[in-house]
Amino acid sequence: MRSPLAYLLLTRLKNQVLSWLKSPAKLLYLLFIGAMLTMVVFSGRPDTAMNPARRDIRELTAGLFALYLLLFVLLARRGFGQGASLFRLADVNLIFAAPFRPRSVLFFGLIQQMGQSLLLGLFLLYQFGWMRQLYGVSLPALLVILFGYALTVFSAQLTAMVLYSLTSGNDRIHTGLKFAFYGLLVGYGGYVLIRLLADPEHVLDVLVTAGNSTTTRLFPVAGWISALVAGFVMKDRWLALAGFAACLAFLGLLVITVTRVRQDFYEDVLLTTESNHNAITARKEGRLEDAAPRRVRLGKVGLNKGSGASAFYFKHVVENRRSRVLLLSGQSLIFIVMVLAVSFFMREIGLLGVFAFSSYIQIFSVSLGRLNRELLKPYIYLVPEPPFAKLLHSLRESLGSFFIEAALLFVPLALLLRASPLSCALCILARVSYAYLFTAGNLLTERIFGAGTSKVLIFFFYFLLLTFLALPGIVLAFLAGTETGALLALLGANVPVALLVLFLCRNILQTAELNNR
Amino acid sequence: MLHVANVTKSYGKLQANKNLSLHVHPGEIAVLLGPNGAGKSTLIKCVTGLLRFTGDVTIGGHPNKTVEAKRLLGYVPESPELYDRLTVSEHVEFSRRAYRLYDDGDAPDLLARFELLDKQKKLGKELSKGMQQKLSICCALLHRPRLVVFDEPMVGLDPHAIKELKRLFGELRAAGAAILISTHMLDSVADLWDTAHIMVDGAIAASRSRQEEAGQDQSLEELFFSITEDRQP
Numbered sequence: 001m002r003s004p005l006a007y008l009l010l011t012r013l014k015n016q017v018l019s020w021l022k023s024p025a026k027l028l029y030l031l032f033i034g035a036m037l038t039m040v041v042f043s044g045r046p047d048t049a050m051n052p053a054r055r056d057i058r059e060l061t062a063g064l065f066a067l068y069l070l071l072f073v074l075l076a077r078r079g080f081g082q083g084a085s086l087f088r089l090a091d092v093n094l095i096f097a098a099p100f101r102p103r104s105v106l107f108f109g110l111i112q113q114m115g116q117s118l119l120l121g122l123f124l125l126y127q128f129g130w131m132r133q134l135y136g137v138s139l140p141a142l143l144v145i146l147f148g149y150a151l152t153v154f155s156a157q158l159t160a161m162v163l164y165s166l167t168s169g170n171d172r173i174h175t176g177l178k179f180a181f182y183g184l185l186v187g188y189g190g191y192v193l194i195r196l197l198a199d200p201e202h203v204l205d206v207l208v209t210a211g212n213s214t215t216t217r218l219f220p221v222a223g224w225i226s227a228l229v230a231g232f233v234m235k236d237r238w239l240a241l242a243g244f245a246a247c248l249a250f251l252g253l254l255v256i257t258v259t260r261v262r263q264d265f266y267e268d269v270l271l272t273t274e275s276n277h278n279a280i281t282a283r284k285e286g287r288l289e290d291a292a293p294r295r296v297r298l299g300k301v302g303l304n305k306g307s308g309a310s311a312f313y314f315k316h317v318v319e320n321r322r323s324r325v326l327l328l329s330g331q332s333l334i335f336i337v338m339v340l341a342v343s344f345f346m347r348e349i350g351l352l353g354v355f356a357f358s359s360y361i362q363i364f365s366v367s368l369g370r371l372n373r374e375l376l377k378p379y380i381y382l383v384p385e386p387p388f389a390k391l392l393h394s395l396r397e398s399l400g401s402f403f404i405e406a407a408l409l410f411v412p413l414a415l416l417l418r419a420s421p422l423s424c425a426l427c428i429l430a431r432v433s434y435a436y437l438f439t440a441g442n443l444l445t446e447r448i449f450g451a452g453t454s455k456v457l458i459f460f461f462y463f464l465l466l467t468f469l470a471l472p473g474i475v476l477a478f479l480a481g482t483e484t485g486a487l488l489a490l491l492g493a494n495v496p497v498a499l500l501v502l503f504l505c506r507n508i509l510q511t512a513e514l515n516n517r
Numbered sequence: 518m519l520h521v522a523n524v525t526k527s528y529g530k531l532q533a534n535k536n537l538s539l540h541v542h543p544g545e546i547a548v549l550l551g552p553n554g555a556g557k558s559t560l561i562k563c564v565t566g567l568l569r570f571t572g573d574v575t576i577g578g579h580p581n582k583t584v585e586a587k588r589l590l591g592y593v594p595e596s597p598e599l600y601d602r603l604t605v606s607e608h609v610e611f612s613r614r615a616y617r618l619y620d621d622g623d624a625p626d627l628l629a630r631f632e633l634l635d636k637q638k639k640l641g642k643e644l645s646k647g648m649q650q651k652l653s654i655c656c657a658l659l660h661r662p663r664l665v666v667f668d669e670p671m672v673g674l675d676p677h678a679i680k681e682l683k684r685l686f687g688e689l690r691a692a693g694a695a696i697l698i699s700t701h702m703l704d705s706v707a708d709l710w711d712t713a714h715i716m717v718d719g720a721i722a723a724s725r726s727r728q729e730e731a732g733q734d735q736s737l738e739e740l741f742f743s744i745t746e747d748r749q750p
Contacts, residue, residue: 296602296640298604298638298640301604301606301607301638302606302607302610303607303610303611303614306614306615307614307617308614308615308617309615311611311614311615312615314614315600315603315607315611318602318603318607319600319602319603322602323602376598377598377600378565378567378592378594378598379598379611379615381565381566381567382565382566382567382587382590382592383587383615383616384584384585384586384587384588384616385584385615386584510582
């Protein structure tokens with residue numbers, strides 16, 4: 001008889017595939033994603049002889065090391081707090097209590113986690129276009145970069161689990177390992193800083209050289225994974241093999257630690273699995289900022305202002321204050337850093353090109369904000385105020401963050417690209433106009449679909465709708481000819497379109513359904 | 518106070534409520550009884566304006582989605598829907614401000630009765646399920662509604678809170694409020710109801726008033742089981 005755990009893994013997979021086939025919307029979406037991927041990968045394949053890579057490939061490998069390191073540190077450090085889990089709540093309830101050997105359960109969790117880690121990195125495939133154009137990256141090399149990403153997530157999760165198992169309940173080991181973990185990071189930071197101080201004129205060159213140095217290649221986990229990837233990308237077989245061997249040895253050591261040193265690991269993952277489950281539920285309900293299971297600083301208590309519909313706005317102010325990192329949400333800050341980092345490498349395409357890229361990324365970062373969450377609770381429907389007033393006051397909280405986000409993005413970009421203050425100001429305004437255009441698109445999607453329709457179909461429609469709403473601005477910008485003219489054209493088109501959509505959706509709260517069935 | 522006429526609610530091909538009609542008068546406690554999946558919560562959500570439906574629902578003579586109707590309504594949902602990042606006192610303050618109350622309403626009394634006075638600085642997500650339910654009740658009753666709709670209100674409450682809630686039902690009725698309670702636990706409302714509606718498969722299978730029951734051989738519980746068990750396959 002087949003192992004029940006293998007049966008569970010395969011049945012889950014089979015049911016997942018069947019659910020795609022049974023839902024036309026999901027299938028359509030998958031086909032769309034597949035078609036997009038195929039287009040990105042195969043369209044306009046450059047003749048490498050005609051279009052040689054424009055930049056040094058070592059920039060990419062150094063950047064990948066930074067990405068893997070950041071990811072590894074962020075995930076693995078959870079081992080000093082709540083720990084990490086390879087399991088879902090259903091696993092805890094059904095498998096942990098069943099008569100399986102803990103070692104079998106651990107391997108079940110490991111295989112499950114491997115699949116998830118790979119899925120998490122799929123977004124990298126969409127980066128093929130610029131990687132190929134700038135660095136001449138081939139498709140197999142991209143797949144290895146994706147593998148490196150998945151390996152980083154997987155190793156970090158397992159490291160966090162082992163760190164938690166070893167340190168929970170033992171302060172001495174906890175302090176010692178934490179010291180070693182952060183000590184290594186500080187040491188590496190010091191190494192890069194010394195090299196930077198030695199040659200402050202050539203920051204990029206120094207960072208690239210440091211990111212490809214032997215010290216970096218020897219740096220635990222992220223260094224080994226980047227060695228594996230860099231070896232493949234730069235066709236250095238021995239480097240790739242050495243990186244791979246180091247990763248395998250490390251993972252083997254982690255598995256031995258769990259299975260030999262701490263066989264009873266159930267307790268260690270219980271709390272984290274529950275926290276993860278709550279966080280996933282919160283994300284599904286659109287409570288992104290509230291999903292992180294962290295301590296909340298209460299600060300000043302009380303709304304202190306607001307009456308009728310405006311009470312929603314002042315409530316949002318309090319909620320935002322307790323959810324944000326500095327002035328923006330953690331998610332917004334990540335998007336800003338990401339756009340700034342990519343723009344640094346793409347600076348040749350100029351301010352407008354960077355603006356277009358940042359607007360594309362903005363599609364993923366703009367949502368209805370707190371209104372999304374309000375739609376899942378009964379109060380916004382129950383409060384006896386006109387629906388348009390409730391709508392406007394629920395959207396009000398976003399304005400400040402849209403401006404701050406735009407300024408945090410375009411002031412440094414303008415300095416980097418040596419753009420004029422006027423262009424910088426116009427970029428900020430145009431970005432805010434896009435934010436409201438996308439918000440309007442969100443509202444219209446909600447107005448048309450409301451509750452009860454496939455989320456995949458909604459997502460698909462949402463993208464089509466945003467393209468349609470943004471089209472007038474894009475066409476006018478192309479016709480404008482100059483940079484200033486294009487930005488003014490975007491502003492001139494986006495603002496009326498957003499206002500029109502908002503007006504058309506004014507009664508959304510009168511007709512919407514509580515969407516939490 | 519509450520008039521429900523020919524309400525039908527469909528999800529695709531599934532009809533969760535089929536042409537339902539009922540009334541709840543001021544000073545009356547009406548209960549919606551029925552097994553799981555009978556359509557009680559769907560009807561409650563139609564009544565409170567949270568779902569779209571066909572038919573008519575009026576509260577105090579106003580269509581249920583109007584501002585005038587909402588002013589008269591208090592709703593306690595099946596699972597407490599609180600804000601994770603607001604404290605207990607801020608939930609109360611928000612309700613007070615949203616309903617434009619210029620005093621504390623019944624807040625101090627309600628918080629004391631449901632033992633929440635010492636938890637005012639706790640965040641919504643830090644409360645236990647039972648405490649969240651108590652706060653949800655306080656927020657719904659704060660503005661002294663004339664129609665109060667409760668969806669499975671006793672689930673998760675401790676014995677003290679259940680006792681207090683039952684006492685509150687009596688007080689609301691005495692003050693002339695109309696009350697609609699949905700539950701599948703007959704015992705919890707046995708000594709409270711004035712009118713009972715038994716729902717099965719999205720329709721009202723039987724309705725009975727307290728006066729009618731006095732002259733019947735069959736108790737409400739017996740009637741309930743005779744209806745619901747007859748329909749089981």
